[in-house]
Amino acid sequence: MPTLTKLYTMQEAAQHNTKEDCWVVIDGKVYDVSTYLDEHPGGDDVLLATTGKDATDEFEDAGHSKTAKELMENFCIGELEEMPSPAIPELEIVSKNRTKDISQKLVNLTKQYWVVPVAVVGMSVVTGFLYLRRK
Ligand code: HEM
Numbered sequence: 001m002p003t004l005t006k007l008y009t010m011q012e013a014a015q016h017n018t019k020e021d022c023w024v025v026i027d028g029k030v031y032d033v034s035t036y037l038d039e040h041p042g043g044d045d046v047l048l049a050t051t052g053k054d055a056t057d058e059f060e061d062a063g064h065s066k067t068a069k070e071l072m073e074n075f076c077i078g079e080l081e082e083m084p085s086p087a088i089p090e091l092e093i094v095s096k097n098r099t100k101d102i103s104q105k106l107v108n109l110t111k112q113y114w115v116v117p118v119a120v121v122g123m124s125v126v127t128g129f130l131y132l133r134r135k
Helices: 010-014 044-049 056-061 066-075 087-112 115-134
Strands: 023-026 029-032 076-080
Touching (some): 010 023, 023 056, 029 066
Antiparallel strands (some): 023 029
16 A cells, blocks of 8 residues: 655754754655654754754764664654756856857857958959049
């Protein structure tokens, strides 16, 4: 039978940051450790210090035993909700910059090669002048 997993945002989990009401997020799962704070061998302060952020690294760094990992399942209340990827806004910024780059390059080229159109116009004027004089 499928089980329903409750989803929480990090913002929601971060609000539970007191000794009476403490949630920690480890490896995408949300744990309510309020009743375990006083019993935690690592102390309650370390747990309270990790509220509002992903505590996976801190949990792994402490080198928890298999028993600790089994015990933590008792406190699991749900999972962390995936946030939408920021990839699309980033792409927009890149494309805007690219358009800017191209127009800037055109301006630079025009500045660099202004002699070419001036020479063409000059030669046309001289040719026209000579042509008219021959008539
Ligand atoms: C539901 C979450 C957690 C449970 C059930 C839990 C449980 C335990 C247990 C049973 C121990 C004793 C050693 C062992 O068996 O590995 C322990 C030690 C420890 N824990 Fe946790 N822990 C949790 C989360 C955390 C987090 C998030 C941190 C770090 C921010 C942390 C830091 C520590 C430290 C530093 C020790 C070592 C204490 C010592 O050896 O002096 N724990 N924990």
